Amino acid sequence: xxxxxxxxxxxxxxxxxxxxxxxxxxxxxxxxxxxxxxxxxxxxxxxxxxxxxxxxxxxxxxxxxxxxxxxxxxxxxxxxxxxxxxxxxxxxxxxxxxxxxxxxxxxxxxxxxxxxxxxxxxxxxxxxxxxxxxxxxxxxxxxxxxxxxxxxxxxxxxxxxxxxxxxxxxxxxxxxxxxxxxxxxxxxxxxxxxxxxxxxxxxxxxxxxxxxxxxxxxxxxxxxxxxxxxxxxxxxxxxxxxxxxxxxxxxxxxxxxxxxxxxxxxxxxxxxxxxxxxxxxxxxxxxxxxxxxxxxxxxxxxxxxxxxxxxxxxxxxxxxxxxxxxxxxxxxxxxxxxxxxxxxxxxxxxxxxxxxxxxxxxxxxxxxxxxxxxxxxxxxxxxxxxxxxxxxxxxxxxxxxxxxxxxxxxxxxxxxxxxxxxxxxxxxxxxxxxxxxxxxxxxxxxxxxxxxxxxxxxxxxxxxxxxxxxxxxxxxxxxxxxxxxxxxxxxxxxxxxxxxxxxxxxxxxxxxxxxxxxxxxxxxxxxxxxxxxxxxxxxxxxxxxxxxxxxxxxxxxxxxxxx
Ligand code: NOJ
Numbered sequence: 001x002x003x004x005x006x007x008x009x010x011x012x013x014x015x016x017x018x019x020x021x022x023x024x025x026x027x028x029x030x031x032x033x034x035x036x037x038x039x040x041x042x043x044x045x046x047x048x049x050x051x052x053x054x055x056x057x058x059x060x061x062x063x064x065x066x067x068x069x070x071x072x073x074x075x076x077x078x079x080x081x082x083x084x085x086x087x088x089x090x091x092x093x094x095x096x097x098x099x100x101x102x103x104x105x106x107x108x109x110x111x112x113x114x115x116x117x118x119x120x121x122x123x124x125x126x127x128x129x130x131x132x133x134x135x136x137x138x139x140x141x142x143x144x145x146x147x148x149x150x151x152x153x154x155x156x157x158x159x160x161x162x163x164x165x166x167x168x169x170x171x172x173x174x175x176x177x178x179x180x181x182x183x184x185x186x187x188x189x190x191x192x193x194x195x196x197x198x199x200x201x202x203x204x205x206x207x208x209x210x211x212x213x214x215x216x217x218x219x220x221x222x223x224x225x226x227x228x229x230x231x232x233x234x235x236x237x238x239x240x241x242x243x244x245x246x247x248x249x250x251x252x253x254x255x256x257x258x259x260x261x262x263x264x265x266x267x268x269x270x271x272x273x274x275x276x277x278x279x280x281x282x283x284x285x286x287x288x289x290x291x292x293x294x295x296x297x298x299x300x301x302x303x304x305x306x307x308x309x310x311x312x313x314x315x316x317x318x319x320x321x322x323x324x325x326x327x328x329x330x331x332x333x334x335x336x337x338x339x340x341x342x343x344x345x346x347x348x349x350x351x352x353x354x355x356x357x358x359x360x361x362x363x364x365x366x367x368x369x370x371x372x373x374x375x376x377x378x379x380x381x382x383x384x385x386x387x388x389x390x391x392x393x394x395x396x397x398x399x400x401x402x403x404x405x406x407x408x409x410x411x412x413x414x415x416x417x418x419x420x421x422x423x424x425x426x427x428x429x430x431x432x433x434x435x436x437x438x439x440x441x442x443x444x445x446x447x448x449x450x451x452x453x454x455x456x457x458x459x460x461x462x463x464x465x466x467x468x469x470x471x472x473x474x475x476x477x478x479x480x481x482x483x484x485x486x487x488x489x490x491x492x493x494x495x496x497x498x499x500x501x502x503x504x505x506x507x508x509x510x511x512x513x514x515x516x517x518x519x520x521x522x523x524x525x526x527x528x529x530x531x532x533x534x535x536x537x538x539x540x541x542x543x544x545x546x547x548x549x550x551x552x553x554x555x556x557x558x559x560x561x562x563x
Contacts, residue, residue, distance in 0.1 A: 020401045022280075025394055026271045030376060033390040037433055038506075039440045040499035046150065046448030047495040048110035049103070049470065050412055052157035052201065054086045055457040057116060059093030063132035066122025068159035069169070073217035084463030090455055090473050091480045093136060100143040102455070102471055102482060107495055110150040112411060112450050113140070114157035114201065117182055124161035126181055134189060141193050152411070152450070153194045154260065155183050155241070157201040158216070158460075165218050170206065170230040176237045183241040187249045195255035197245065198342055198411065199238045202262040203291050207231040212363055215461060224361025225322055228309070232324045235294055235334060242337035256339035259295065260411045263288040263343050265391030265398075267374065269352035279353045279369050282308070284398065286367045288343075295338050296403040299331030308366050316358055322366075340447065341399055344412035347384070348374050348391030378423070381416040381466045389430035396438035396446065407445045410435060414452035416459065416466035424470075424487040428494070436499050451491055455482055 025033075054070045061067070074085030092099055103111050117124065119133035144151045156179070160169055164178065183199065191197075200206070205216070207227040214221030238259050245257045266283035268276035282304045285293065289302040300306075301323060309323035326334065349371045356365035377388040392413070399408060413431055417423040428451065438444040456469035464475055470488040474481050494500070 021394060021398045022268070022271055022277050024397065028390075036500075037437045037440065038500050038502040039436055040497065040501050041436065041439060041446070041449075043498075045446075045498060046110050046409065047108055047498075048112050048150075048152060048448060048450040049106065049108050049454045049491075050112035050152075050450045050452045051092075051454040051457060052114040052154065052159075053116035053119070054089075054157070054159040055453070055459070056090040056092040056099075056113075056455065057119075058086065058088040058091040059119075060085075060087045062093055063136075064122060064130040065116065065133060066118035066124075066128070066130075067162040068116065068118045069162055069165050069217040070159045072162050072165075073219065079215070080461060081463040081465040084458065084465075086458040088480075089458045090482075095480065096136070096139055096143065098482060099454075100140075100147065102484070103144070103149055104147045105484070106470075106488060106492055108149060109495070110152045110196070110448065110450070111144055111454070112152040112154065112198075114154035114159075115186060116159055117156060118159065118161035118163075120185070121161065121182060122163075124164035124178060124182070126185060129185075137190060141190055145193055150196060151190075151194050152196040152198065153186075153190065154198040154201050155186055156199065158206060160218075169218055170233050170237075171211070171220075171226060173233055173236075175233055176240055179237040180240045180244055184244050184248070187245055187253070191245075191249050191253040191255060195253070197255060197257040198260045199241045199257065200234060201260045202344060203231060203234040203238070203259070204262055204287055206234060208363060223363055224366075227363045228323050231290060232326075235291060236330065238295070239334040239337040243333070258338040258340050258342045258409075259291065260342040260344055261288055261291050262412075263345055263395055263399075265345070265348040265388070265395040266351045266371075267348055267391065267394070269350055269372075275353050276351075280351050282367060283349070283351045283369055283371075284402075286363070288399075289402075292341075292399075292403060294326070294331070294334045295336075296341065296406065297335070299333070299335035300326055305366075308368065312358065312361075312366050316361060322361065341403060341406040341408045342411040343395070343399065343408065344452075345392055345395060345410060346413065346415070347380075347386055348377070348388035349384075350374050378426075380423075380427070381418045382462070385415070387415055387427050387430070389427075389434045391434075392431050393434040393438045393442070396435065396444045397442050400438075400442070400444045405445060407447050409448040409450070410446070411448075411450050412452040413450065414468045416462075416468050421485040421487050424485070425490045428487060428491060432494060433500060 054068065059065065060071050070086060074080060115137055116133070119136070120130060122128045122130050141151050164175065167174070169175065187197070207230045209216040210218055211220045211226040211230045212223040220226055242257055263284070264287065266280045268280040270276045285302040285304040290305060293302040294300055305323060306321070310321040313321045350373070351369045351371050354368055354370040356368050373384065374386050374388045374391070377386040380387055396408060399406070415424055415427040417427070432449060435446060435449055439446040451470060453468040453470070455471035456464070456467040456473040458464065459466050459468065470485055470491055472483045472485055
């Protein structure tokens with residue numbers, strides 16, 4: 001049939017395309033993918049750290065702030081551990097100077113934070129303007145600039161003004177203009193100093209967790225329909241805000257604007273089976289491509305989405321696809337509406353093909369796949385979020401190939417660990433090193449890396465149970481004292497070194513022999529090496545010499561104790 005031929009064509013194109021990334025890494029053994037790589041990032045690399053308004057600010061009703069959907073949800077639900085909420089959180093609304101001091105001490109180049117929409121517009125619209133909210137952000141931005149830290153500002157990080165939810169929130173296409181007006185105000189008010197804007201944080205999470213699973217506010221459980229409708233509105237809202245910046249502000253302010261998309265890496269269960277590789281690509285398209293394809297490619301959804309949802313809808317007896325479509329005019333409006341690629345990344349999942357159930361209608365089942373944990377990687381405190389550092393390198397390569405080699409910023413990466421911050425140090429060591437490989441070995445145009453999180457904070461559905469912070473916050477103390485963890489010191493050093501330069505005392509092992517070194521064959525050569533080794537280390541047993549053994553293990557693998 002026509003559809004079958006089309007599908008074969010699409011799959012062939014995909015396979016040709018996919019080969020680039022999967023072929024490149026398919027021969028990599030488990031041993032190879034854990035190898036350690038020395039090197040540094042480009043000059044001017046943007047080392048940052050992140051937070052978001054609801055997670056840290058507190059002051060939920062201070063100085064005229066209006067409630068957001070997260071205020072309403074946390075104050076009424078019992079689904080969050082210890083009935084936690086963000087009423088006070090880290091109290092950053094009242095502890096601005098402490099935050100600025102910590103950022104300065106860490107020597108980050110940028111700070112990613114978000115604006116609380118309902119602190120600025122308590123009812124979501126301009127007519128309710130709350131000057132005290134604006135003043136708070138002005139003080140924060142000025143403080144950052146004074147310390148030479150670039151503000152990286154997210155306009156919307158999940159905390160929709162409650163008043164807008166009352167008129168159906170993101171299900172309502174009227175939100176596109178309402179969001180645009182809020183963004184317009186922020187560009188006009190802060191854009192003289194803010195040069196890096198992110199419109200929306202993780203729209204996939206908003207659409208799926210907020211309207212499909214319904215475990216996040218506004219808690220709509222409708223897995224088959226509303227996530228697609230909400231995503232459609234979010235994409236248009238993003239595009240409109242982009243154009244407003246582009247038309248009215250860019251020339252004078254000279255900043256850039258993007259959207260932060262969440263992406264896991266999806267590894268096929270068997271990389272040698274074409275169907276599994278296509279399944280992994282489909283998983284990528286459903287999560288990242290859902291938003292990235294329209295914005296970074298052609299203004300439209302990926303073929304995999306259109307095909308899957310369209311066909312399922314047909315078999316389900318529906319008159320039209322559950323996936324809405326864009327008009328040609330809309331496609332042109334959406335296409336190219338991001339200056340750089342911003343990605344939030346935490347984990348890798350293994351996927352395999354599955355013919356999913358047709359009922360209930362669901363975005364999750366529309367994907368036709370099964371997800372499992374990556375078996376060979378350390379766990380973190382959050383189930384399903386294993387620390388699979390090598391997945392980051394593959395993800396960055398995939399973005400490079402799929403979206404035409406954009407400049408990329410990692411706008412979130414981090415881990416919640418159960419007890420021991422040392423595990424977090426190992427997480428950063430391994431993940432940042434994989435980012436380095438992507439830049440240094442694969443030519444990915446990586447411009448920045450943002451560690452998550454600045455400090456322990458309200459971790460959404462996990463309350464204060466699972467914490468991502470590089471700084472500890474004592475939530476039992478009304479003063480909310482902050483203390484840097486070992487991971488903060490470690491990150492400070494990475495920033496100072498701009499990556500992982502080869503340490504001086506390793507240069508001998510990695511460097512060259514003396515100029516007068518005599519290369520001989522076989523036995524004689526081995527003896528020469530031993531004689532040389534004896535002369536520099538004063539021992540004759542190269543195999544058992546502790547320095548050699550220690551350095552060998554430490555420098556080769558991520559799993560080492562070598563910091
Ligand atoms: C993504 C969210 O953007 C951020 O707010 C959160 O802290 C991290 N995930 C960790 O769960």
